[in-house]
Amino acid sequence: MTSTLRTGNTDSERGRPTAQVDTAETGQGGLRRDTGAGTWRAGIRRVIRVGSRPGPWKRGLVLAALALLLGLFMLLHAKIPNRIGNLGSLAETLLPWLGLFIPVLLAGALWRRSASAVVALLLPVMVWLNLFGGLLGDKSHPGGDLTVASHNVGAGNLDPVGTARDLAASGADLLALEEVTPQAKPLYEEGLAKAYPYHTVRGTVGLWSKLPLSDTRPVDIKLNFGQLAGTKSADFKTDSTRALRTTAATDQGPLAVYVAHLGSARVNARAGFWTDSRDRSAQALGKAIAAEQNERVVLLGDLNGTTDDRAFADITSQLRSAHDAAGDGFGFSWPAKFPVVRIDQILVRGVEPESSWSLPATGSDHLPVAAGISW
Template sequence: MAQQAYVTETDNGGSGPERREPGLRRLTNRLMKSRLVAGWRGDPRIWRRGIVVAALAVILALVMLLHAQIPNAVGNLGSLTETFLPWLGLFVPVLLLLALVRRSATALIAVLLPAVVWLNLFGGLVTDKTGAGGDLTVATHNVNADNADPSGTARDVAASGADVVALEELTAAAVPTYEKALASTYKYHSVQGTVGLWSKYPLTGVKPVDIKLGWTRAMRAAVATPSGQVAVYVAHLPSVRVKMEAGFTARQRDKSANALGEAIADEPLGKVVLLGDLNGTMNDRALNAVTAQMRSTQGASGNGFGFSWPASFPMARIDQILVKGIEPVSSWALPETGSDHLPVAARVEVDTSS
């Protein structure tokens, strides 16, 4: 009889022993009584159920772990996977939910595999590695050939406070507009083909860089910063396409990336910055000729993934700031302009002697 009175008091929100339990213990007790968990206790099938979910979890882990082994022979599938590799992590909570619905201990354990692999690959990007200091701020922006407001875009980029700005996808008709809008902030500039470089510091040794396209979409200049000479490369590698009949077509991009990598490897100055739209992420093996010899400012000093394209809903970081012989301090994406890309900026330490 006393037991029944206790149940009634508890159900009515009384002040019995259960009400006085610590919050975490009370939550645990309620969870153990829930329908979702109640079916697990004493059920030997929890190890036999969810085999399909477990298999999918293992496959997902292997894809992320061995992405470099996925062949590019058919539709450049490897590069396509690497371009959107971080997004594979979205499948982890889906598989976790399925494992819980199936009440499968086997699936739950298997889901740990892709979770650990994803954290190993990208966990460092979700933490803020922004540092203080730095003696040079650089920015790069694919301004979009169809940009309806080049003046506004130029002002937005200049407002970033960058000492050196690279612009890609410049049209002959729009170049005078950019030159006029940036003239008051940047005393020195050069436009080579469809790419340009604006600087607060003198430029020397300006020249186009041949990336095997037949027209100019890359350039090099030495910038006389207060901390010393820096070779700055600006590049806009060819676009990639995803076609039903051909897959991820990127042969021309890959050829240009190799040529750009050779030019940077032959650079006589020890301090190098690469700014531009590389149409590929740092995970894409096709950019190895460049990424193997340079560091990403986003990976080393950013806050988050720093996705830059498309501007309306960024899904990939294809606009890059890479350095060699220079220490990245901070990196960030700038607000949306009239382009389909977001501008990106970085603060770096040129004088690394101290």
């Protein structure tokens, strides 16, 4: 302990100097050290800081709110209006992919150690599993009386001969093709003739069959014919027939078969999710199926949309998806290089789907899809 004497000013009244003594602990180099009061104050500050930190239920409230909004968005997707840019249909088209936000939000909740965010994530998890959990497993069954397949062969397909060869090797009893250009039609007819003795083509859609066909006619689905993406042939652009109906004679009786290629759907800044042509053609096709007298019906084709999209309510209210009933996984079919949506569909009525799968890629930008059905 050292004492420091400091001389102040002279006291004018007493006539002697004043002294002030400060006592402190000094360390090496003469630096002043706290005697304990500073340490005590620092401890108090630390306690206050710890006590003022939000608990696990108060942390990550923004993440919790985002999780709840995600769950409500998926739960109420049918309530999203289509008035602005067909936002509802766009959301329903991409609905399965909204599940990718769940692990992102979970990582944020764990990083923030937020119990409220983790609990809030239960809503989107439960909603997503309710919507798509059934697609995660394999629901296929062995067997089936008939194998049907559908493929948008692509107007820009540079190898129609190879595509025909691959499709013939699939073993399908009924094979529907869409986007058959006038130039490629003879190549498909020649390449499939050996495997399929019966076939019919109307406009840009056709059906190749191992079973006799009858009562074939075009179906008017009222398309905007200038909207077909990827078309290079002027004749193909102006061909008005994009759907047909025929009857296949099976051992169990007649089977009504529809082949359709609905209008295109596009996303752009001006119109948003543009589906006017597709939606009109879906309504027209739904009316044609409603008028069908045969109890057993199969619809094969490129619908340019998923069955979750409300635009297909007139069709899905009468037919069910073979893949939803008997598929393995999501069965995405487009684009072929990295499929993100299933727009190529096999829908049935009066027959039982036993299995559903995608075939290997061809020269098209779509994957072929197939299903096994039984009576």
